[in-house]
Amino acid sequence: MLLRRCLIQRRLVSHVTTPIFYPNAKPHLGHLYSSLICDVFHRWKTLQGEENLFTTGTDEHGLKIQLASERNGFQNPKQFVDKLYDDFITLDKAFNVNFTRFIRTTDTDHINNVRKLWNLCDKNGFIYQGEHKGWYSISDETFYPESKVIEDPVNTGKYLNTETNNEVVYHSEKNHFFKLSHFNDQLIDYIESNPQFIYPEVKRVQILNELRNNRLQDLSISRPSFRLKWGIDVPGDPSQKMYVWFDALCNYLTSIGGIDAIMNNEPHTKLLHTRKEIQSPRDWWSNTTHVIGKDIIRFHTIYWPSFLMAAGLPLPRQVVVHSHWICNGMKMSKSLGNVVDPLLMKKHYGEDPMRWFLLENSQLEEDGDFQESKLFSLTEMFASKWGNLVNRCCGPKFNLQRAVQFYSDGRNPLLVNDDNLQAEVNNLVKKLSNIPISMDKKMNNFQTASALRDVWSIINDTNAFMQNAEPWTKGPAEQDAIIFLCMETSRILSILCQPIIPDLAAKLLDRIDVEKDNRTTDFSRIGADTTYGVGSNVKGRTVPIKRVTKRT
The missing domain is CATH 3.40.50.620 (HUPs)
Incomplete structure (x- = not known):
């Protein structure tokens, strides 16, 4: 590899x-x-x-x-x-x-x-x-x-x-x-x-x-x-x-x-x-x-x-x-009352959203601007985009275990009976194939903001693909291809994002039953893990990402 x-x-x-x-x-x-x-x-x-x-x-x-x-x-x-x-x-x-x-x-x-x-x-x-x-x-x-x-x-x-x-x-x-x-x-x-x-x-x-x-x-x-x-x-x-x-x-x-x-x-x-x-x-x-x-x-x-x-x-x-951090465009100071208490933010929004926010909204060369409204929006994106993607694919109408066993190791090509959808499949496969190497380069050069923008790009494309493909209207073969690709997206990105959001990434991987030993970069390619998905579509499983209210 x-x-x-x-x-x-x-x-x-x-x-x-x-x-x-x-x-x-x-x-x-x-x-x-x-x-x-x-x-x-x-x-x-x-x-x-x-x-x-x-x-x-x-x-x-x-x-x-x-x-x-x-x-x-x-x-x-x-x-x-x-x-x-x-x-x-x-x-x-x-x-x-x-x-x-x-x-x-x-x-x-x-x-x-x-x-x-x-x-x-x-x-x-x-x-x-x-x-x-x-x-x-x-x-x-x-x-x-x-x-x-x-x-x-x-x-x-x-x-x-x-x-x-x-x-x-x-x-x-x-x-x-x-x-x-x-x-x-x-x-x-x-x-x-x-x-x-x-x-x-x-x-x-x-x-x-x-x-x-x-x-x-x-x-x-x-x-x-x-x-x-x-x-x-x-x-x-x-x-x-x-x-x-x-x-x-x-x-x-x-x-x-x-x-x-x-x-x-x-x-x-x-x-x-x-x-x-x-x-x-x-x-x-x-x-x-x-x-x-x-x-x-x-x-x-x-x-x-x-x-x-x-x-x-x-x-x-x-x-x-x-560089340093300012708040809402101004230098933090007690007199202005805009000093950010990280522990207070963590108590309300959680440590992983704070970790992600600080690393996505900063560059080495420029001061970061802490805006609580953006932190709240990030928690909404986690729930509505990443969390919702996992919840939909792990619904009782689908069978992730069957999809994994059929498509893992490249034994069967990821094909759908629609040229436009197939173009989306090819685009996602290409992005998922490139992300481990591009992310490695960026993380080693402390370019976390750029790396996380790439992650969001893939998540957004996957959600759009899920919506356009409508797997609930397809037969078992196409349905499995769609569900497999969507959950490979979450699995691979969760593995790669463990350094950023260690607790949340673990929950996302737990939700689709990825074994602990299969969470290294050796498994960050499509089809590398043939064992996950067992029981993922059983009713009553815990939702890995929950919404939070805006702090007042």
Whole structure:
């Protein structure tokens, strides 16, 4: 099978990561979106039979956490993050996000790895001490150059940075510095030589232009302990705490066994929350894809590869950059009252419609616009198009089991006694034959919206065919051909959509009695499954998709 050959030729292991999230407040729609992109990629790889890992977690050090902890009356920031990190796990579980490790930067193995990363960069001559003067943003936990600072047009005497519009303050302090300037040309050469490293292309061009037009300056990678109390001590210098991004980015290494395992390629650990042993850490790392929001692109495509180069470590395969979410055409804000609560939406509409909606109504290059009316319309489409198709074909007038046994394995051609209907049959057969390969390409390139539009196109064509063919007026042979093709559509699409809607896809496959072992892509072609349909037309079977009312 062509799809199987393509999969064999492609890499056999993969590791996908979300950014680790800052638990200074409850998670929002953007956190869920990043997690869903990774979860679908992870599930798709599993569906293909590939070995793969998916890691996510929380970034728990830094000044923002320290200040938020104090504002909320906690004596210790660790108590604060211990309370909040679980909100992110709760969100993941609510939406069936199936990670293999949830890492916290307060985990012991992570702290040890951050120190190793620092020591390697220091040993190789890329860390030195100096005085830093400049504009610092507490919200972003980074310094900004003078060229990116403007006076606040609303609040006199205050200043903002032009990248995130967060407030900055000017101060000087003695810190440890990383020789980021050393890597300017190396980064340009690497990004040009590895065009897949930053995706999509528009983001790759953005970073290349930045590197060419604004040469990198050395980076302060520590803060005085009297200013930043909540962080990892600089090795050999407890008067300084590590810069939160130097700490946080290292989580990706820790998640798959740590620096020693990657450098020596020696399996020595098991991932938390799974029994999967790390057999080849270097292979996992070289096939790692970071999925991030566009606001943290600089940290992941400039700082992170520079840290790795300085430490003598290989770079991950790719950084995928996605855009953000707005609501009804406007940026979400508490003052506007348009902040979307994903758990509230899930409670009313269900997790799978929310998963599908977010992945169908977004593209990496553009901000997604959350409109609840469209989410409701999606639930109606599930019921009226996909659900109704299954319910009609599984009615007591038809015999799906008989149709499957007659037409499976291509023993008999799908023929009807009408030239127009036969053209529709041929069109559907062609689309169903192409969808596994086209969907594989799109899912591997994070083009979920395009893939799901293809799914709807086939469902719509199948419903039109069912209506035009009127199987209830036909004899057994034609009737079986019509019912078989319609249910092959649902079966194949349900298999392929398991990464998108895992629970709903399972219910659709259960409804036509597809065996659990027959739900892989090996069975995503017409006639591949000869066993389903037993009892599908018995009265009283559960309807797999139910309508919901519009939330008021």
